[in-house]
Amino acid sequence: MLRVARPKGYVRLRARMNSQEEALMSTRTPSIERPAAGVAIPPTQLKRGALKLLDTVVIAVSSTAPAYSVATALGSLALAVALGAPAAIWVGFIPVLGIAVAYYYLNRVDPNCGASYSWVGKFLNPGLGFFSGWVAIVASLLFLSFASPQAGQATLQLINATGLTGIGPLNIDANSAASAGAAMVVGLLWLAFVTYMVMVGIRVAARFQYILLGLEYFIVLGFAIAGYFHGGGSTFSLSWLDPRTFGSVGALAAGVVVSVFFYWGWDTAANINEETTNSRENPGRAGILGMFALLFIFLVAAISIQMVLTPQEIQDNSATTLTAFASKLVGQPLAALAILAFLSSTVATVQTTLLPSARTAYSMGRDGVLGPIWARVHPRWQTPAIGTLILALIAGAVAVLSMAIGGLNAVVNAGVTSLGILVAVYYGLAAIACTVYYRRALPHNIKGLIFAGIFPLLSAAFLFVLAGYLIVTDWTSSDSFAIDASNGKFLVIVPIAVMLLGVVALVYSRVRRHSPFYRMARESAPPDAFTRPVVES
Numbered sequence: 001m002l003r004v005a006r007p008k009g010y011v012r013l014r015a016r017m018n019s020q021e022e023a024l025m026s027t028r029t030p031s032i033e034r035p036a037a038g039v040a041i042p043p044t045q046l047k048r049g050a051l052k053l054l055d056t057v058v059i060a061v062s063s064t065a066p067a068y069s070v071a072t073a074l075g076s077l078a079l080a081v082a083l084g085a086p087a088a089i090w091v092g093f094i095p096v097l098g099i100a101v102a103y104y105y106l107n108r109v110d111p112n113c114g115a116s117y118s119w120v121g122k123f124l125n126p127g128l129g130f131f132s133g134w135v136a137i138v139a140s141l142l143f144l145s146f147a148s149p150q151a152g153q154a155t156l157q158l159i160n161a162t163g164l165t166g167i168g169p170l171n172i173d174a175n176s177a178a179s180a181g182a183a184m185v186v187g188l189l190w191l192a193f194v195t196y197m198v199m200v201g202i203r204v205a206a207r208f209q210y211i212l213l214g215l216e217y218f219i220v221l222g223f224a225i226a227g228y229f230h231g232g233g234s235t236f237s238l239s240w241l242d243p244r245t246f247g248s249v250g251a252l253a254a255g256v257v258v259s260v261f262f263y264w265g266w267d268t269a270a271n272i273n274e275e276t277t278n279s280r281e282n283p284g285r286a287g288i289l290g291m292f293a294l295l296f297i298f299l300v301a302a303i304s305i306q307m308v309l310t311p312q313e314i315q316d317n318s319a320t321t322l323t324a325f326a327s328k329l330v331g332q333p334l335a336a337l338a339i340l341a342f343l344s345s346t347v348a349t350v351q352t353t354l355l356p357s358a359r360t361a362y363s364m365g366r367d368g369v370l371g372p373i374w375a376r377v378h379p380r381w382q383t384p385a386i387g388t389l390i391l392a393l394i395a396g397a398v399a400v401l402s403m404a405i406g407g408l409n410a411v412v413n414a415g416v417t418s419l420g421i422l423v424a425v426y427y428g429l430a431a432i433a434c435t436v437y438y439r440r441a442l443p444h445n446i447k448g449l450i451f452a453g454i455f456p457l458l459s460a461a462f463l464f465v466l467a468g469y470l471i472v473t474d475w476t477s478s479d480s481f482a483i484d485a486s487n488g489k490f491l492v493i494v495p496i497a498v499m500l501l502g503v504v505a506l507v508y509s510r511v512r513r514h515s516p517f518y519r520m521a522r523e524s525a526p527p528d529a530f531t532r533p534v535v536e537s
């Protein structure tokens with residue numbers, strides 16, 4: 001074979017180009033300053049400064065979807081802790097708040113839309129960063145796969161409230177197993193609609209969230225207040241708020257892991273940081289403010305539902321708790337408002353789950369640890385449109401396949417458990433990254449020691465221990481393995497398989513892509529990090 005001699009300057013030129021490539025890679029978040037008037041916006045940049053603090057708070061709360069969480073996870077919580085659901089909700093709030101505080105401190109130093117992926121990679125280990133991003137993206141895909149059919153089912157329920165249960169030979173009765181296919185089709189149509197909304201611009205998505213959150217928040221709060229004066233369920237007792245009534249460590253672990261699912265989604269505020277004004281402060285503030293708003297609505301709603309529905313009624317309607325609550329509380333036609341709240345909440349959370357996963361994948365593609373297709377930004381919409389579409393297509397395919405492992409109620413219960421484990425993993429890694437990054441500054445500031453050191457670290461340890469305990473108890477709850485959403489071993493294998501596949505994907509990424517991200521030196525904060533003013537980059 002003939003070899004062409006390269007000029008001597010070629011090696012120096014190539015080395016210079018490689019160094020420039022590493023400098024351009026997003027080991028530091030690109031500048032978030034608005035371009036001067038008349039200056040073209042780079043086609044690879046998200047739309048800077050598109051969202052204000054209130055927009056980000058709305059998206060954070062809407063991502064968690066209060067009505068959806070109450071309707072779908074309260075049944076799983078009742079199975080775990082019976083009437084101790086309110087206690088589990090506030091106990092689960094504490095470690096997740098520790099994670100939110102860690103996100104605040106991490107976002108101050110690195111407002112990167114990859115969030116946990118970026119922070120864990122830069123401050124702990126690049127491989128762990130990839131793993132964290134992988135877990136976050138796949139967890140979102142799993143959620144979308146069962147939330148989309150639920151949106152379809154809620155749509156059918158809303159239609160049924162008008163008295164229509166069939167269109168010719170087509171059965172659209174939401175209470176009939178024969179309508180599962182129709183619910184899936186309608187759910188996929190909703191997924192397609194919100195995918196388009198996410199693709200065409202972050203401001204469009206934010207305006208849509210204002211409408212959806214307003215509907216669900218005020219309907220749920222109105223019904224919850226009415227429930228305190230209705231009765232029909234259990235008599236209120238302060239013991240509902242006492243975690244000592246759980247009876248066992250197993251019940252505590254199961255209940256708190258499920259309650260973590262209640263709060264999952266507030267971290268979307270961090271994934272839209274590059275599109276938020278004051279990107280070093282506002283996203284972290286939005287996450288913390290959203291957490292307290294969620295604690296309030298969850299406690300008010302959970303107590304009210306237990307006062308109206310019996311424990312058995314809650315468990316029997318585990319995927320439609322909110323509509324069962326409203327039906328017993330006010331009957332038709334007003335009960336249809338609960339269906340509307342659930343539908344708006346489900347559609348909102350489908351949209352705001354797709355949004356952060358696409359931005360995590362965008363950040364990973366921008367760093368070169370995923371393929372370049374994930375880093376493409378639409379020149380007019382300034383969103384990762386192609387990556388968003390790919391994720392939506394994968395979620396839709398998984399949704400169709402999930403019909404083979406059980407009914408929707410069983411799939412939802414299984415999804416809540418599996419997601420609780422996965423979320424605990426990437427939340428915990430981010431919290432550890434916070435403590436490790438600020439380790440040199442912690443001895444010099446008592447506030448920083450508590451909120452950027454001790455609190456996140458204890459929160460991470462708490463979540464890891466709970467996830468581990470739940471894995472053991474679920475595994476031993478079934479004698480044999482079966483591909484069934486009610487099988488304990490299956491519930492354990494799903495999140496473990498996700499994490500093992502993440503390791504395989506990491507190895508492939510390292511070998512195939514050779515990204516400079518994997519060669520970064522680990523960063524740490526200076527000793528005076530907590531006393532330095534935060535300067536917008």
